[in-house]
Amino acid sequence: MSDERDTVLVVDDEERLADLFATWLQSSWHVKTAYDGQTALNELDDSVSVVLLDRRMPGLSGDEVLDKIREQGTDCRVVMITAVDPDFDIIEMGFDDYLVKPISKDELLDIVDRVSDRADYDASLQEYFSLTSKKALLEAEKSERELAANAEYQDLTEQVAQLRERVDQQREDVLADHDDFVGEFERFNTEQ
Secondary structure (H helix, E strand, C coil): CCCCCCCEECCCCHHHHHHHHHHHCCCCEEEECCCHHHHHHHHHCCCCCEEECCCCCCCCCCHHHHHHHHHHCCCCCCEEECCCCCHHHHHHHHHHEECCCCCCHHHHHHHHHHHHCCCCHHHHHHHHHHHHHHHHHHCCCCCCCHHHHHHHHHHHHHHHHHHHHHHHHHHHHHHHHHHHHHHHHHHHHHHH
């Protein structure tokens, strides 16, 4: 565990499932569990880097918890892990990734690692990953006809394309800056 922000908060009203996820994660992460939305919000602090959030829970739903997390400006990645098949409503939701139950231990560990790594990316790259995740999810669940007929999906596709251009440009800028730095460093060393 590399720093104090290596905590995963598992939120699911199915206690046995939440505890199973926690068991799978505990060898690599600090883990907190919450069995309802309000407890999840109470457990959320600066140490939490990833929230695994069930979408349908009594009381505060996962959608409502997600909204409150984003309203608070809490800097964590959120993965919806739910039995709810995705629909076009996910386009406006502020999650970082979405998995449909059932999931395996390997899938869970992989997604937590991936979204945790994204925390180091700048905001446009984080947004790009979030939007491409939503786009891929909808493409896996909806027919081409449904996708073509949905204006929100078309807007999402355009946003992904625009962000892709911005991310590619940032990558090129970083590589150019790196090359300039290496050139200056090599020139400095040969002059010494």
